[in-house]
Amino acid sequence: MAIATVNPTTGSTEMIIEPHSAEEVQDRIAKAAEAARLLRGSTFAQRTQWMLAAADILEDQAEGLGELITVEMGKPIAQSIAEVHKCVKAMRFYAAHAEGFLADAPLADPSSVGASRAWTRYEPLGTVLAVMPWNYPLWQVIRFAAPALMAGNSGLLKHASNVPQAALFLDTLFERAGFPLGSFRALLIGGSEVAAVLADARVKAVTLTGSEPAGRSVASIAADHVKKSVLELGGSDPFIVMPSADVAAAAASAVRARISNNGQSCIAGKRFIVHTKVYDSFAAEFVKLMSELSVGDPLDAATQVGPLATAAGRDELAGLVEDARALGAQVLTGGTIPEGPGFFYAPTVLAGLSEGMRIIQEETFGPVASLYRAADREDALRIANQTTFGLSSAVWTNDAEEEEWFTANLDAGAVFINGMTVSYQELPFGGIKRSGFGRELAADGIREFCNLKTVWKA
Template sequence: MILSDGITVYETSEDRPMPIATVDPTSGETVQKFEPHDPSEVQRRLARAQQAFEHLATTSFAQRAGWLRAAADLLEDDLATAADMLVTEMGKPIAQAEAEVRKCAKAMRFYAEHAEAFLADEPLAAPESVGARRASAGYRPLGVILAVMPWNYPLWQVVRFAAPALMAGNAGLLKHASNVPRAALYLDTLFERGGFPAGAFSTLLIGAGDVDAVIRDPRVRAVTLTGSEPAGRAVAATAGAVVKKTVLELGGSDPFVVMPSADVAKAAEVAVRARVQNNGQSCIAAKRFIVHTDVYDEFATVFAQRMSALVVGDPRDRATDVGPLATEGTRRDLAELVDDAVARGAEVLTGGSAPDRPGWFYQPTVLAGLTPDMRIVTEETFGPVASLYRATDREDALRIANGTDFGLSSAVWTDDAEEADWFVRHLDAGAVFVNGMTTSYPELPFGGIKNSGYGRELAAAGIREFCNLKTAWRG
């Protein structure tokens, strides 16, 4: 099985499991190795999760909200150590690591405040038409939910599942990416420290090859995965075979469209942040920049200049804009996409290579003159590499934007209200951001279409995904 966010990273190589280890991406040195949980420990944790669920199902929203707020307080108290952990394990620049920790605490408090309203029983209209005095629908927890999570947001990806799942009364099991074990073990205790019953949320230190058996265990009622398309297919196939629900977020190749009426300088400024956030390793980072021909040259010049001015370096240095990629394989795959494009005639406006230094760094890169025979046109780039396209009109821009198997999010820059509405209607994506960059908020539903997956996280939709919508008829 392949478990990653948006890039193919195999966790097995010639049937040898990938070690569970913290490897510093700034140097490539192994910091610490961890022993995987043996089968008996996995069974113990499954049993404990089921027991915790049975207890959680009897608790009130107020009780769970108190525990979740306490866990959020603990997370913020741990800000310095938690952020340093993210820097060490996947090279996230320190300011972004701190922002991730704070964002997690915010999401936890959001669900503590709103879960009860999101899951309140809903009276159904005209009950007399079905012979009832009253009819209603209510949301009830499913049970133990398995989360298979990637390394690029080691805390946020997990918390945006865990917070709503726990507030709904479910228990959670985490199979995290093998290169962020410290984050996985931190989360293993966080919610219990906040007051949740032992086992309400716990980590399984297992390899990808052990996931199938956990999905098939009758105590696991559903699965959520953020990762690569092949990983999603594998998990969905197993879950489907045993009739269990899945939510899949499988990455994207998000378009960033710029039209002539837009503030081009502002669009170019935001485009840089949209591309290199998290060192470019984000499923919702803008990756394909589609610019109307009337403003293409202006945008390309400013965009390339700003990308070339970014500081690549030590992620603990607050002057650094772009740190290393998280794994050696991630950088190798990214370099292969760039090299393939250049070999087939792409123009390098800036960057295009890895710097000569230890660690898994890659220069911020802008490519233009792309043609359909280049792999980068159809595959997701997971790193600080931007693809630049020229569009003749809005119909051409839409054609390029929708010309991908992915459909996670999108952005369009225009000061024409009718044009903005037109793009919102016609872009094939789970979200459209107008005159801004895509990001995730606890308040907004998040998820994609096409090969980007299905189901939603966050907002009311996210907490309802792992609930049984139970209809009640009263005569």
């Protein structure tokens, strides 16, 4: 895949970027390793000053960066600008809390281990490689970079090849803010070159957000070299609606969950599992709202759904719908590729799904929703847990006992009750099963790329 900006609204190529040569890659790894040494010796106060300066740069350029994101991957402009501001908030969060998250923790009774004093401390690992996707070109990177840098690590970014302008912006952001040369640099390389970078002894760990095949590959390479890895992979999140729920509110939230980021979000609700008692009323409202969405130019503030980021992604989504349709699924709205340029797909709702359809197990990365009728809560749970994924989930109920039952039994990294899944810097984020392992954000995220060192003193 070429390193290029292909505008998904028009299908036209706007910029082609020359990849880095082998010599340039080696130079960047060397500078990152030296930066890691300098960052390890810096203070939290210094890193806080630099991180706040980087946040200010982002905030000052929010409008322009929002337009860049929209042109590169197609999300509605208001969501692109909101992504920039979300990054700013996370950077300021880690600037404020990193020192506390990584503070030494003394053992309350050191005499129990025969010591006068015993404690644990967190220390940076060194240079960490980040392999990041296109769907949140800034947020996915910043939610790793902010805690990693505040912990005293340096970072190397292998960004998705279709968002090179976002990569180039991030390439200089932290140095512009005062961080040492090489603290966080982009590697403009193809996916086939990741293995060699990860194998380099100067690279100490890796984090990847992306597809399951990419995660398997990176994790296996990291394991071969005994290096830490964190994976955030796909999701096919259940959105469960029970009889006690506010059905109208659930339907409205379901639409937002499904079409946010043009449906290209790992943590979006994708499978809408509705108790039979409220299925008909929910389905009617959900289909009505989905059919009324405005699809068009994402730079137009009135647009609610823009194009898919790539032609391949649009075609893969259409293939899932056609497979389900051919095997008897009902298309309640949408199910078509609009005429004209760009990588658009109509907001779609499918029902009557059955075993054998690919969509039962595979992730729908676009504005396509699957509706399931559940006989009772046990049936709803069975449907929710039947996929190989386990990223997040949502449950709509006003029954306290039901809330606890679903929370305890859903196979997921998170459960959102009476709301849609959203990532917050204050809460840990990650999945189980084939959605990956490890956590980002909150205190857990900054500690992932630290050595937890035990100290014992006689």
